[in-house]
Amino acid sequence: MDEILLVVILIGAVVLLATERLRADVVAMVVLCALVLLRILEPRQALSGFSNPATITVACMFILSAGLQASGVIHALADRLLKGSSASPTTVMLMTGVAIAPFSAFINNTAAVAIFLPLVLRASHSRSISPSYLMMPLSFFAMLGGTCTLIGTSTNIIVSSAAAEHGQPGFGMFEFSKLGLIVLLICGAYLMLIGRHILPERIKAETLTEGFHLNSYLSEVEVLDGSPLIGQTVVEARIGDAYNLEVLGHVRDKQMRNVMAGHGALLAGDILLVKAQAETLVGLGERAGLAVRPSRRHSDSDLRPGDTVLLEAVITNNSELEGRSLKAVDFRNNFGATALAIRRGGEDLLEKIGHVRLRLGDELLIQAPRQNLEKLRNQRAFLILQELDLPTLDVRKAVLSGSIIAGVVAVAAFGIYPIVSAAIAGAVLMVVTGCLNVRRVYREVDWVVIVLLGGLIPLGIALETTGAAADVADLILRLGGQMGPHVALGLFVLLTAVLTGAMSNNATAALLAPLAIQIAVVLDVDPRPFLVALTFAASAAFYTPIGYQTNLLVYGPGGYKFADYFRVGAPLTVLYVVLVTWLIPMFFPF
Template sequence: MTPDLWITLVVLVGAVVLFVSEKLPVDVVALLILGSLLVFGVVSPGEALSGFSSPATITVAAMFVLSAGLQRSGALRGVGELLSRVRWPWLLGLLMMLLVAFTSAFINNTAIVAVFLPLVISAVVARGLSPSKFLIPLSFAAQFGGVCTLIGTSTNLLVDSLARQSGQPGFALFEFASLGLWFVVAGVLYMLVAQRFLLPDLGIPDSGADDHRGRYLVELRVPEKSPVIGRLGSVAIPVDAKDVFLLENFRDGRPLAQPRAEAVAAGDRLLIRGDWNEIERVRRDLQLRHDNVARDLDGDPADARLHAEVMIAPGSPLAGKSLAQLRFGHVYRVRVHGVQRSGTQPRLPLDHIPLAVGDILLVDATASALEDLRSDPGVVLIGQREQPRVDGRRALLSLLVMAAAIGVAVLGWMPIVASSLLGCAALVVLRCLRPEEAYAAVDWRVIILLAGVLPLGIALQKSGGADWVAQHALGWLSGYGPLVTLAAIYLLTALMTEVMSNNAAAVLVVPIAISTAESMGVDAKPFLVAVAFAASTSFATPVGYQTNTMVYTAGGYRFSDFPKIGIPLNLLFWAMAVILIPRYFPF
């Protein structure tokens, strides 16, 4: 054993211990690996820094930015509204997993879960269901879909980069798809069964501290093609709506004599009272609209819209006057979506109600408009939160840019790293993202991790460490044939990725898999596929994969919930991998 081999093995063992113990952040461990190999001369400065210029690292960073364009424009919010309309829990779970699996094949799965997490919670709570029945399936579905394409997860890109560095041919953009679809189908079917029998029902959580609490008086306009048109007022509100009541129906500015006995028509304005969250659900289901008052209140489309609660203060000059008399919307540059008042409820159009001390107005505004309100002594700003919305222009452009970046790579016109970088530039040029938003969208910890651990793969190959580990750790299996070795490599990777970063596990096993294949005289590609799939599907612990960690707290799960549902799924995927990988990637 050469000194370089000893040093590489010591660094390898130290890296495994630090990754598993989590005493240091994974990006710091990656930099320690890089620095150690460089200081001891195992790799050259160029090789040590090659991870920062690796196509895998750059492509992952670019995909973070492309995903942010879709996330910030609200392009996926329509999906959340679709989910909120599904009545049957099994169908809601099925649609959610299929949508998440499909989108995560093209968009970073961590970003997908970040987008879908609040949407799924609001959709299931609106149906009186427990989020704990849906959030683990959300995380797992993102992993199912991520293995279907080269860009679905950073691990796939990393395996491809390591393979190319070792002289292997690498993978095409959709080369994983035919195999990945089997995993998606099997995973979704398993989760539909597990959702009922294995996932805990932890109940419906209380509304968060930033929810709009209390009962609001809201005026909603009935647009053309709304499903409420033609219904009698007595049945206009869905029967499953809790604490939502129709008080009046204004037509041509006048209240109907019997609002509950007459049919709703396009252009009517419905005065509704009830819980805000329930009103919002009814509004989406019936496709009703808040009054936009005037287009000049929209402000810059790039600015985030906020919902805020504004109370009329004692001694306020606003008391006794209506919103119309005050020209409240134009003066303060806000739109009033609801009024909360204790006691007798007025049955007037929203902008004709005389304001009283203690009234709480729920307003839609930009951050700058709220700052002006905050400085007005006549009102008290008592709460605010960002309002989810869809920017149609930016959403369409973001979708087109993402489709173009993937399309030109599929057609072979340019490498995915080039098309994704051009896509990032296009998002900024088209003002779908500001430059600072693009930089903020990149998870630099992942980038540092990738750049820092790639030199370890080079060191394992260069020093002979991969050959040594392959000979001593897997060499005894070679007599049983490549299929048994494939099973061992998949299982080794799956176990490692449950206790350390999936990217780190892939970097450690890929060189070993390549050396094992070379020693057996077989194609390395089946072993590389096994590493990619095993490292990208971690189900048995909440810390084995980023998406699991995201839903762990949000769903209120216990640690034991993950192995109970995840270990059988890991074993299922292991058996499928052993059977299917050689069929699509022969030895």
């Protein structure tokens, strides 16, 4: 009976994770509750995911990555490398891969892409290259780089921990580096030689106003004599709410100011720059005493007078804005900025954007007073992509944080201490040496991932203790006939690649680790090739934007549609699956 219940829970979890009906961490907690309430696991077993070495190590790696990031050294090195490249899109793509792959082998991939995003966008704009040519390769190179070391991605750590718990030796720091480098070079060659011809030009190398198609919604209106708005400021008059439009600028004596500063109370003859639909403008004369001026084509400079900046931003993981609308969070007052447009799935949303529920990867076009830049720089709800200066390089912190990470790598590589012990020590040193303050430590840990692992690792334990994993392994082998280990490995790699594209890489690794070991047991071969296959295939989410957080981060800035990932990523996934299936037995014999 337990086995049947467990299969139902497993199918339900996969469906919920794939359809995103609930957040991944919520799904993990639902699974955990079901395992306890149905008495499939004892509470001690059910809670063991939170004390699992993989969960602790992953949390520590977030802190180690943040320490290096805070020093500014990654920004400085990456910016110098990208500035030195030529104006050719192919060269910039190559330099992007050369820059991010080494970093993503040692720090969290999402953090690496978040650091590189503004720098690559700056490089693309300065060379008049469409961001669509560079954003997807940026994510893919980070994913490929993460497969080269044990700490390159959290899936490697999860699988290594699972191996140790089943009596297998954990992975060494550089145990699959040769394999990872070969896959990186071959897949990188695909991106450079074939992928670049398939990548669409969703966003042209143009101004932000043109890129977000704002011109058709921007108009100038003049305050007429006798207008009921005279004597009130733009904020006091609540023009936006009353007349269903957005006021973006207040012009007097040919000088434009942002709405929050303004020129004080409105006077007859003042001009307002507004974003509104044509039908909204028709009744303004009678209702508000405003006259629409002759239309002209507006540019970025109209939206960024001397005291105002125009910014692009992308909704990041763990954002307080995810699942909420701009109106619900009172965006203008809480963030001191105005959202002008939302880009999602290659489409620019311009109408009634205040009521749109935001998603991870959505890109916002924001107008803000220059005095609010520091506030925007320090918030955690979205990542600013432009306009802000690079973090100042702190040489002392760069040396300390770099030495700490190098020490963690060396201690784990030489087997002096397990990776979890080295990672904990490194995280503590980041705080003790002043590389990070305690408050930032708590901010930098991706708690969604931690809760996800805490809830799904026990599901893997239950699959094994109830015998469900053995039954699934038998089913896979029966479907393939009396196949040898090479065919079984290929089917397992394919299954993992399909699941990781629909769910997340961490969930896939946590669920399939017991299955990988059980398939090897049934075939009476060494489990290591199947475990290595899981680490690589769980990072094969090239064909969909939802399987890997880095894909979602570049979704909006690249202006991509969902199908673009399949068009570029599906051939890459096929190449990746074939390569991994062919190469793993050479490095890890059965």
